[in-house]
Amino acid sequence: MELQKEMIAEHFRRLEQAPETHEPVVYTFVPGNLTELVRSFGALPLLPEINALQSGMRGMSRKYIAEAEKAGHSEDVCTYVKCDVGMIKSGNIGPTGTRLPKPDLLLLSYTGCYTFMKWFELLREEYDCPAVFLHIPYQSDGRLAPEHRQFIVDQIREKIIPALEKVTGRAYDEGKLRELLGYSRDAEDDLVAVLQTAKQRPSPIDAYFGAVYYVGPIFSAFRGTPEGAAYYRALRQEVDARVAAGQGPTTPSGRLDEQKYRLVVEGPPNWTSFHEFWQMFSDEGAVCVASTYTKVGGTYEFGFRHDPGDPIGTLADYCGGCYTNLSLPQRIDMLVNYVKDYAADGFLINSVKSCNSFSAGQLLILREVEKRTGIPGAFIESDLVDPRYFSAANIKNRLESYIQMLAARRLGGAS
Amino acid sequence: MNAYVGIDLGSTTTKAVVLAQDGSILGKGITNSRSNYDLAAEVARTEAFVTARFGLLRREVEKVAGIALLDRLMRAFRVQQNLVQMRRLQELVDEEVDRGVVPDLRAPTRAVLDAIFKRVEAEEEAWFAEENPGTRSDFFRDVIGSAYTRSAEAIVPDTGLAFDLFLGLWDKCIIRVENEPIGLGFADHIGTAITRLGSPPSVIEGVERALAVDLQATSTVGTGYGRARLPFPKEQIRSEILCHGLGAHAMFPGTRTVLDIGGQDTKAIQIDAEGIVTSFQMNDRCAAGCGRYLGYIADEMNIGLHELGPIAMKSTRNVKINSTCTVFAGAELRERLSLGERREDILAGLHRAVILRAMSLLARSGGIEDEFTFTGGVANNPAAVSALVQLVQENYGTKILNISPSSIYTGALGAAMFAAQGVSS
Secondary structure, rough: HHHHHHHHOOOHHHHHHHHHHOOEEEEEEEOOOHHHHHOOOOOOOEEEHHHHHHHHHHHOOHHHHHHHHOOOOOOOOHHHHHHHHHHHOOOOOOOOOOEEEOOOEEEEEEOOOHHHHHHHHHHHHHHOOEEEEEEEOOOOOOOOHHHHHHHHHHHHHHHHHHHHHHOOOOOOOOOHHHHHHHHHHHHHHHHHHHHHHHHHOOOOOOOOOOHHHHHHHOOOOHHHHHHHHHHHHHHHHHHHHHHHHOOOOOOOOOOOOOOOOEEEEEEEOOOOOHHHHHHHHOOOOOOEEEEEEHHHHOOOOOOOOOOOOOOOHHHHHHHOHHHHHHHHHHHHHHHHHHHOOOOOOEEEEEEEEEOHHHHHOOOHHHHHHHHHHHHOEEEEEEOOHHOOOOOOHHHHHHHHHHHHHHHHHHHHHHO | OEEEEEEEEEOOOOEEEEEOOOOOOOEEEEEEOOOOOOOHHHHHHHHHHHHHHHHEOOOOEEEHHOOOHHHEEEEEEHHHHHHHHHHHHHHHHHHHHHOOHHHHHHHHHHHHHHHHHHHHHHHHHHHHHHOOOOOOOHHHHHHHHHHHHHHHHHHHHHOOOOOHHHHHHHHHHHHHHHHOOOOOHHHHHHHHHHHHOOOOHHHHHHHHHHHHOEEEEEEEEEOOOOOOOOOOOOOOOOOOHHHHHHHHHHHHOOOEEEEEEOOOOOEEEEEEOOOOOOEEEEEEOOOOHHHHHHHHHHHHHHOHHHHHHHHHHHOOOOOOOOOOOOHHOOOOOOOOHOOOOOOOHHHHHHHHHHHHHHHHHHHHHHOOOOOOOOOOOHHHHHHHHHHHHHHHHHOOOOEEEEEEHHHHHHHHHHHHHHHHOOOOO
């Protein structure tokens, strides 16, 4: 945790100094990000939705959202966008308290979120800077077809690399990219090992709330860095030690060794009441053993690793396979497999009101997963970073009801 | 005798149910939730034990004295309960006169209050004396409040004093009476109730036998929004969704889908053959479409909540109310009135709007399976039921619809059943 804090603080310090050090800054989003490529040009990545969620966790988002609404953004717009816009309008001070630099380039990987496109249109208007668009074909039939892969490769070669060359003034260095992809692969190996420890009883990690911290570096700016690889090596050792000691994760209710319920979760957490939300689970003795949210920055458990041997092709595979680009049947399969592989007692969907892209179809997912696993699911609604949409009493009521429902089923099944 | 108690602390009313070991209902109690959940729970629980005692008494007294006498005893008991609370109210009002009325007006105010309370007491006595009084609310606030207002309306205008002064005194003091622990239990008032009846030996004997039964709460389970306030360990607190599921199963064992429309939430629940919840959906964030929605509309139209349904039943024309927000629905209602729409047609449209929201939750919870049980306060509203029947028919075809006259106790009944099952399991 300390290591992570230092890494993030250092990154934001470098971002703050970028105007003086002339390190180019590339804004990009988590799903389908090309961090290794960006870093191979000596540029620094900055991820607006990470800033938004951090602002939410630090209690700043209410003010920022109000600013954005004052500027004319509707109440129904994605609250990540409004939080970011409000932050820019409030002086662009980032989550660690340092000033954020203007972008030299907006690099958009389109992986299923239409709002991202609109968000960068706003930023392009705000900063009057170049923007480049990488179109990732949706996996509508459950796979990335060879022609789709080629389409991505061609775009990276013909559009993204030239754009990066132009803003950084450096030539594309494939050797450098290969080196960075090697760090990614190592970090991904360790991350997968860490997330899969949740198959143990007790689970040494909370694979939703706790894992949000674990995926932080690899989701944000640290994929393809030696610091990132070192972080995941250390994390794996720490979690392995917990497994050896038979210990559960540390939660807001203390260390959770006695785990009564194992849950799988779909959907992002609420950030403004993150600890309160987590505590509702841990107070019930519930541990999350797998989550889809921790895969929005990349799905690695099915075997994909960044491959230094095929630097551009591997980036195409990565973008095509991230969670947000998967079809509904693929998302259902993932949840069904999680429930089975992680021996879960139940699964829960936290549906985000202001996210049309990913909330659509979630009830259908719920019903289908229920049908295929024979386990009832729970449905909770909240929001990403708008504190007005977290109704604690209501959510607690639903969660407690769900847990008691699982308890009643357990009793019924045993009798 | 072992008794199992379920307490449902709702946003509007608090209910309690006492169950015998064999699962039969011994007693039920209800009170308004006030701002004091602890006291509301205690009052409802006391009331449930009072009716439980009367249940025991019924067996004893009916045999020897007949049912008519038992009913009179019950009425005598209610009068005693009400009078003791009224006297306390009178004391508080008297203190309030010193605090809130200018010195010159205190004496005439007291004289008027004295006349009002005498008249209220006389109304209570008249109710007791009547051969066949109709049914009336069991709540002290309702019964004595309406008598007080009636009396004040008759007396105050001739005195030169302001009517508002007397309503203000009531408002201030009724809350305090409701929030004070006043002994309202069976043992507290049964003695004076018997005296009222002239102390017939058969009744005395029956009461003694009923009192000799050791009615102990073996276990209690709490549910409802205020459940966290109950001084029970966590294991004795159950979600109202589970309690409603189990309660509906107990009332109608064939139930598979439950719709509960309460004061501020609506729940669509699917249960299995044992009454165990398999899926549920609740309204979130917005409480439009719940009981309070109808309460708000009743206030806007200046009519009683219980009058809404019967008025809407007179509707002959469909009026669509589009707004899903309670406050906006109020605005829409005014607009419709100004356009000349009839009150009953608008009200029917509002009831339909409430049920449409419930239909959406039902669909999201997995639809409607036979049998379908409707619970909660809104289940007593004929226009809501009528809209539900129609929409269920349109969307799911013919289904058996169960509504119990005691549906308001469904959650408390489920809680009592959990208590009987042994909450630790």
